[in-house]
Amino acid sequence: MNKSNIKPLAQQIMTANRLKDGTVVYFTGSRWSTEIHEALVSDDNEGLEKEALKNIENEDLISVELIKVDANKSQLAPLTMREKIRSTGPTIRC
Amino acid sequence: MYQYDAYDHNILAQRTAEFRDQVQRRLDGELTEEEFRPMRLANGVYLQLHAYMLRVAIPYGTFTSNQLRKFAYIGREYDRGYGHFTTRQNIQFNWPKLIDIPDILEDLASVEMHAIQTSGNCIRNTTADQLAGVAVDEVADPRPYAEIIRQWSTLHPEFANLPRKFKIAITGSEHDRAAIKFHDIGLEIKKTDQGNIGFKVLVGGGLGRTPIIGSVIKGFLPEKHLLSYLEAILRAYNLDGRRDNKYKARIKILVLENGIETYRETVEKEWQEILQENYTDLPIAAQKLIFKHFEPPEYDHKPKSIISFDDYYKDQKDFARWINNNMHDHKVVGYAAITISLKPIGGIPGDISSNQMDTLAGLADIYSLGEIRSTHEQNLVLAHVHKDDLPALWRDLDAIDLATPNHGLVSDIIACPGLDYCALANARSIPLAQEISNRFDDPARAEEIGELKIKISGCINACAHHHVGHIGILGVDKKGKEAYQLMLGGSANENASIGKITGRGFSENEIIDAIETVIETYLKIRNDGEIFIDTYNRLGMEPFKEVLYD
Numbered sequence: 001m002n003k004s005n006i007k008p009l010a011q012q013i014m015t016a017n018r019l020k021d022g023t024v025v026y027f028t029g030s031r032w033s034t035e036i037h038e039a040l041v042s043d044d045n046e047g048l049e050k051e052a053l054k055n056i057e058n059e060d061l062i063s064v065e066l067i068k069v070d071a072n073k074s075q076l077a078p079l080t081m082r083e084k085i086r087s088t089g090p091t092i093r094c
Numbered sequence: 095m096y097q098y099d100a101y102d103h104n105i106l107a108q109r110t111a112e113f114r115d116q117v118q119r120r121l122d123g124e125l126t127e128e129e130f131r132p133m134r135l136a137n138g139v140y141l142q143l144h145a146y147m148l149r150v151a152i153p154y155g156t157f158t159s160n161q162l163r164k165f166a167y168i169g170r171e172y173d174r175g176y177g178h179f180t181t182r183q184n185i186q187f188n189w190p191k192l193i194d195i196p197d198i199l200e201d202l203a204s205v206e207m208h209a210i211q212t213s214g215n216c217i218r219n220t221t222a223d224q225l226a227g228v229a230v231d232e233v234a235d236p237r238p239y240a241e242i243i244r245q246w247s248t249l250h251p252e253f254a255n256l257p258r259k260f261k262i263a264i265t266g267s268e269h270d271r272a273a274i275k276f277h278d279i280g281l282e283i284k285k286t287d288q289g290n291i292g293f294k295v296l297v298g299g300g301l302g303r304t305p306i307i308g309s310v311i312k313g314f315l316p317e318k319h320l321l322s323y324l325e326a327i328l329r330a331y332n333l334d335g336r337r338d339n340k341y342k343a344r345i346k347i348l349v350l351e352n353g354i355e356t357y358r359e360t361v362e363k364e365w366q367e368i369l370q371e372n373y374t375d376l377p378i379a380a381q382k383l384i385f386k387h388f389e390p391p392e393y394d395h396k397p398k399s400i401i402s403f404d405d406y407y408k409d410q411k412d413f414a415r416w417i418n419n420n421m422h423d424h425k426v427v428g429y430a431a432i433t434i435s436l437k438p439i440g441g442i443p444g445d446i447s448s449n450q451m452d453t454l455a456g457l458a459d460i461y462s463l464g465e466i467r468s469t470h471e472q473n474l475v476l477a478h479v480h481k482d483d484l485p486a487l488w489r490d491l492d493a494i495d496l497a498t499p500n501h502g503l504v505s506d507i508i509a510c511p512g513l514d515y516c517a518l519a520n521a522r523s524i525p526l527a528q529e530i531s532n533r534f535d536d537p538a539r540a541e542e543i544g545e546l547k548i549k550i551s552g553c554i555n556a557c558a559h560h561h562v563g564h565i566g567i568l569g570v571d572k573k574g575k576e577a578y579q580l581m582l583g584g585s586a587n588e589n590a591s592i593g594k595i596t597g598r599g600f601s602e603n604e605i606i607d608a609i610e611t612v613i614e615t616y617l618k619i620r621n622d623g624e625i626f627i628d629t630y631n632r633l634g635m636e637p638f639k640e641v642l643y644d
Binding site: 023024062079092 | 121
């Protein structure tokens with residue numbers, strides 16, 4: 001059987017930094033949390049972005065972006081090292 | 095040291111009040127992020143991965159014990175109990191809250207410090223030789239000139255929106271400890287046989303994605319024309335520098351594309367026009383006033399310690415090691431300058447805790463006229479220590495883990511914040527520095543290796559100057575994984591050279607072994623008396639390549 005050329009859509013979450021202190025936060029579907037494991041995972045990028053942006057106004061967020069994650073693991077894991085470090089803090093200090 | 099006058103204080107007070115208002119308007123939603131971003135950057139406030147970062151300028155790397163105490167306070171009160179000294183002699187705080195930054199700026203202003211022009215496309219902090227004023231090989235102290243440049247460039251209306259950032263470095267010695275060949279403008283003080291002071295002026299040096307050694311644009315610029323000539327260079331760059339592509343916007347690209355001869359002609363024409371405008375380079379009275387701040391201090395020739403240096407040197411192996419590696423000759427007999435390494439074995443290059451800062455401020459008061467220097471190699475210097483006080487100073491520094499005897503050795507590594515903090519980085523730098531430091535933790539082995547400059551950048555922007563490391567390491571992103579390119583043969587001093595890539599890169603797990611292989615190979619093939627860069631210059635890349643990719 002031929003392999004399909006269509007790649008499955010990457011699963012993504014929305015992240016941002018809080019304006020007042022720069023803290024990294026993730027969109028849960030209804031609010032923004034500092035815990036990545038509470039993030040809403042979706043392969044509907046447009047829908048996720050739209051929903052998250054609706055919830056920005058009261059939150060004072062900056063640097064809002066979609067990031068790719070692996071949601072099949074027991075814990076939600078960002079795919080890039082940058083986002084892994086962003087979610088856990090510097091690897092050299094707590 | 096320079097002390098602010100009423101004019102300086104007034105500028106800072108106004109600027110701090112202005113930024114407080116801007117922050118409030120942003121928090122109230124009156125300013126969008128797009129509108130606010132250039133305002134915060136103009137005050138040294140970046141957004142990093144986890145938090146804001148505040149970069150504080152340390153003009154030509156010289157500061158007082160009271161200013162260090164203020165850094166300690168800011169670290170403790172608003173940050174996480176530490177600060178980070180950078181490769182441009184500045185200090186950064188990695189965790190301030192935006193809402194606190196106006197208060198921090200007010201605290202800084204109270205000790206005559208600020209964060210203006212530590213970001214953005216303007217003239218940044220002028221850096222200088224950390225041994226300025228005390229180096230035995232010095233023609234003249236570069237700090238008064240750096241201060242003149244600071245006053246000229248601060249809020250200079252014509253140069254507030256250059257094509258790209260602009261960095262100036264100055265040295266008073268032929269032996270270059272300030273990496274002047276890798277700055278947009280590099281200045282070396284020269285003296286004629288008749289005793290006239292002037293400058294050799296270099297232009298168009300830099301690192302980043304296009305590393306270039308600066309070219310001499312003027313062999314001898316008389317002292318009195320310093321500002322008019324700098325003005326001419328900046329005007330020519332401001333007019334002709336590229337604004338269509340940020341990666342080609344630095345002055346080095348303009349000089350490269352036009353050639354130094356053409357650029358020199360343009361600057362010369364501009365300069366002549368400026369001189370005809372009756373441009374006042376610097377009023378003599380103001381110049382005299384600035385120089386007065388940098389007159390040599392009154393050295394007290396009575397030691398404060400009763401321990402005999404000679405006995406201590408003989409009996410205390412660790413003290414002797416520290417003296418051999420971290421002490422520098424001083425132009426005043428009986429005195430020495432000391433490098434305080436911010437590279438403890440396994441530590442984070444450039445980091446210092448608030449507690450260490452507080453204690454060090456006290457030690458600077460006791461032993462070094464209350465003055466501290468920061469270096470572009472991310473260390474500190476006490477520049478005025480009576481030699482008989484060295485045993486006591488060493489014991490006091492050792493008590494706060496600031497007596498690591500590794501200046502210029504394998505573990506004295508420059509590393510940028512890398513992917514642990516920086517939003518631009520592709521890979522981590524600090525953990526690599528820590529691993530190398532731990533791998534070479536035996537001080538006897540480090541001394542056997544001799545002088546070795548290792549520099550690690552987490553991206554091509556080269557904040558850690560990896561191109562000019564004897565061993566340079568560049569972190570890259572290889573399909574989502576950190577990988578590291580290895581370079582050999584760079585040098586930032588008067589014999590400037592740009593390192594060459596060894597070949598294919600190395601994974602995170604391979605890179606430390608690769609560095610050890612390079613060092614072990616050098617030890618096998620070096621001639622007597624050679625340091626690493628000598629061996630590389632004699633034999634080239636081949637012997638290292640052979641073993642790395644065997």
